[in-house]
Amino acid sequence: LIIKGKYQNPMQKDPVPVEYHLDIQRAPDTGGATAFIDVVANTRYTLHIKEVMEATITAFFEIVDWTSGGGVIVKPDNAAPVVTALNVEGTDADVATKEISVTADGTEKTITLTATASGKVQPKFSTTTGWNIDWLAHDDASYKSEVVDGVTTTTMTFKYTLTAATPYVPVTLTLANESASQDESVYTTLTIVPPATAPVLDFATPDAATGNFNLYDQANGKLTMYKTSKSSITLGASCPFGTKLALSNQLPWLEVSKGKSGPAPSTTGTPATDVPVSTPVEEYYTLMLKDVTATSDVNSKFEIINLGDASKTLELTVELLDPAITTIELTGTTGGAAYNNYKITDVPRTDGSTVEVKITSPQGVTASTLSSWFTVAETAAFTRTTPTDVTGSQTFTLTVKDAVTDFTAAPIVLKNNISGMEDVTVLVSAAAVAP
Template sequence: MLKPPADAKPDDPANYIAINANSRYKLRITDVTESNIYSTFEVEDWTSGGGIIIKPDNTKPEFNKFAGTNPPTDLTGGYYRTLADGTFDIVMTSTGELEYSRSLVTKAGDEIDWLTVGTPTTEQKDGLTITTFPVTIADATGKRPVSLTFINQAASYDPDLQTTLTFVGPEAAPVVSEVVKGHSEGNSVDVTSPDAPEATMVKAVGSYVSLNVFCVDGIADITSPTGYSVTEVATEGFMTTYRVAITDAGTAADNATIEFKNKAADSNMVTLTIKHKKASQPSIVANDQTGTFIKSSYNNETLGGTATAATADMYLIDGSTIYVKATCTESAAAGAVTATAPTGVTVTEESTAPGIFKVEITTAASLTAGTPVTVTFKNAADETVISTLEITPKSTKPTVVLADTQNAVTGADGTYTVDLDVLLTNTFTLTVTAPTGASITSLTDPFTGAGWLKLDGDHSSKTSIDAGGNQVYTFTSGDTSGDSNDVTLTFTNSVSGGETLTVTLKKKI
């Protein structure tokens, strides 16, 4: 039988293993690659039946000591604690040349470069090889432990012939991270500031958040604040997942704190602050279901202001209606937002469309045109959190403006006196504007018995006024100057319940 060296070349001479009589040889395969088979032998004496393990040309490397300026200290559990920064030497004793590999103790993480190993030096002493490995530590605080595995090159694939030393940096405050999708609805954890993480929680029994806490030395016993529980959910490596839940909403205080302390040095800790989620201000926006919930035709649903301080105009008529949408972020259910209205106005949430509110002027006489009133929307979870809708009632009454009088007409507000002597060679105009539309029954009947005045030109098409539009009427002296009756023009509002306009023209006597 032969055993080639690990670095043997095809033309190198073979190393033969002597075969002894009365012995049983067992080949144990320890690893197979594309080009090599690695193995050890077990030899049993035929007569005694006893066995010994022969691992040719090597034994397990032995840790000798730490040397240098910053040697680690021995911890229980097979760990060695280093400084945050520094250097030291690892001295190993072996029967042959050594190599090493470096790895994290856990699979997670990439914090391996805080410990680096330089070029080793060797010396021979008493038939053994003394190998010194120079180690450099940099920024080790709070990092995952790193293992150095020392391997006798003659049997590098036999775990029984390997020695592992594991190093951990100084005691550090735990590190908190958020568990993605680990919270009940509406809750969150903010780790933007690692030294002062914050949990935001809805104040309700069963409300919870989850967080990961990393600490190499483990976490000391945790004291739960009154009204809360802190439960260990899972541990993987040096990471523990905790669930913080509200067990009693009545005693669970806002700004409660939970301390996560390093088990090895409890002065190294991080404090989680729990803030109760504040109810959101209702958002007031335009009705987005105009095909289903239909406003009064003369109103528009254009909102001004902001979503928390909106404004709207409504015509001052009994039954005048608009729809708005008012919602909060906590819930889309009916009743999540409530509303209170001033006298003369009602606000009702639509049962088939939560969040859509009907705003109606039920008693116009209770309101004053041009004087705003306020509807208040409240978050049902906390009715001190409000948004407002300011409604300005608008008059529906048509208006009239006198112009081009040539000093023949005086008066205002629809009542005018006409000096016929001045008007004999002149005209004047009245412009009638109707916010919601208006009409006049006749433009001839009002002049019966009042022939001292007439319309100048053809006004036959001006008996109606569109909503928001106007008509201009031009007057001049009539054909019967001896008449003295008043001319009364009545413009009826197009909207039922809307105000009318009466214009009275009097002859100056």
């Protein structure tokens, strides 16, 4: 007996052709070597297959007189389910398809599938990634399995609601025959494929203490970076197929590194500059400024590309900002003091005299002094007139100490809150002694 077919090795992608030769032999009841036997009429030869491998088959024949007069019913007990009807979002689809593409518009959609097998067919969901696959659900209430014309027929409905432009991972739908072997090679598998999307980015705002005030503006697709030594920004990329970052030749002053770890993803959107995502962040890009003299323009762009579909990209613009203090000026009642070119002159010598200094800058400064005749303290915290202003202002007050006799000129040191900037020194001198 020659049996031909295809064998699905679980370790291989595609089944391979096989051919097995079975000798119809019998061992004498009294013992001895097996010998070929004749195939005779009115005899039932039932082949029982115990094990099938790619190169061998183990089986035996059961031989009995054929007295029933009936036919032969062949009922495979290890067959994969066969899809006989498929409807995707209201449209009938080819039952031979292995990839089912679905749409995303924020409304509930359904897939209805009918499969036949020797027993009930049960669906199972899986994915090779760590992404959540609960976007696809089996509608248990509509599950129906019945015997139609001697064949077990199972109908299943799957529901989902996908949001446009949100990444979802494809789901492997496995149809398992309840009465079949647990060998996955006899399962039927389909892939439910959501629409490909551009990668989405997570941004966790660095702590202000780090001096890193670079930001990702999601609404405008823009990164803002201050022009300081080693100025950098790290973005987390979320895409089930992986991503790559392509720099244009307009950005020779940027250096990019990619890694599998980075800042803890933002989950709350707090502070307001955080940009959280609801999907796994598995890749991180750090962009570092190589040239503090560089300038940016509207063409300072780069792309982050979906490796599963290169047409799905996220384009970002980089804007370089000046980190320097904008203005230093005296405000309020000056008592005759004046400011010019990093010098405050003519500060009154009277005990307790005060001079207010207003400083405008991108992210604020701290002020300190080692002077023996005056102190400096912040009296109005750094604020912006509107949240979108590039700069804000704060006020420091110089106070003359009591009973001072030595009025040697002394500096105030202004330290920029943006890291990488040199300190600014303002020299303070007292008014001349009245004659």
